[in-house]
Amino acid sequence: MDTGATTAKTYISETDPRARILAAVAFAIVVVNLHDLRALAAALVVALTLMLMARLPPRATLKRMLTMDGFIIFMLLLLPFTVPGDAMFTVFGLPATWQGLRQAIEIGLKANAIILTLMALVGSMEPARLGQALYRLKMPEGLVYLLMFMVRYVDVLQQEYLRLRVAMKARGFRPGNNRHTYQSLGYLIGMMLVRAVERSERILGAMKCRGFSGRIPLSGDLAYARSDAGFAFAFGGILAALVALQFLR
Structure with a gap:
């Protein structure tokens, strides 16, 4: 199965899978709680940067993103007509509001930033490596x-x-x-x-x-390195900057 994993060595691929999973989860939690459009736009830029760092094929990756967007596009189109607020225009007597449009843009930015980050950090792993990392994280x-x-x-x-x-x-x-x-x-x-x-x-x-007894060996040879600490520190700084941008006026 094509998981988006690349055989070329990159900074992302050389980072410990556990650090990548934890970073993706932390990014999703932070982005979900952001509401400022500037912060959300910055989060999407971070996600696109991670995609390039992971060397995911841009065309195939963006095609998958469009598939995901197809599931939520109808909801986003209906939001301006269902959220009360200041009317922009009316369609068959139904007012479309600025507040609804803003909420639709907010949801779209959040969804694309989170999914793209998951694809770059987690989706680019080999399945066996992902299983080992989840097992070591006590899943x-x-x-x-x-x-x-x-x-x-x-x-x-x-x-x-x-x-x-x-x-x-x-x-x-x-x-x-x-x-x-x-x-x-x-x-x-x-x-x-x-x-x-x-x-x-x-x-x-x-x-x-073949002797299967109900358990699959998943221990692996994962070990944190100094570069993983650098990745965690840099990524934590990025998340802190996104949170700070949320509160800047």
Whole structure:
């Protein structure tokens, strides 16, 4: 699965995964509590800088960001019409307010800054490295295993889905707003669930044949270095600057 990880060594990739996870969580907490648009714009600039430092492919990364924005765009478009305040203009008698527009921009900046930072700091890790880091951060083992299997096999299930869609098209299926389409999509979802269960049983059998006893070794060789302390200090300074910008008038 393409997780955005890069094989080239960068300052981000050389930083301890635990420090990167903690930095991403701290950044998300700070940004969620910011309300000043200047501070939020600065947070987005920080996120874009991290993307460049991690050497994520800009085109593919921004395409993923647009996919995420597609889920919230309708909510953002409706906010100016649902938040009371000073009217900018009216559409079919419904006033769009400046306060609603500001809230929509605020939410958009927060969402993009946080997701982009997570992709740069956490999404650029190899799945096994991410699992080791979460385990060393005392996350529940079951949750870590679930995350690692999901990252490993979500691409397998996607390929299975694409094969089923090709088979449907080969049989003349053309989606539309009718009962046959909904029924066919229901069969598709049901077949995906059946094949996922069958594949999970085969994987479990294969793992038991290899001596799986319910636990996966996740200790790894992680160790904090002096550069990690520098990263934590610099990132803490950035977060402090964002908080200070919040209170500057």
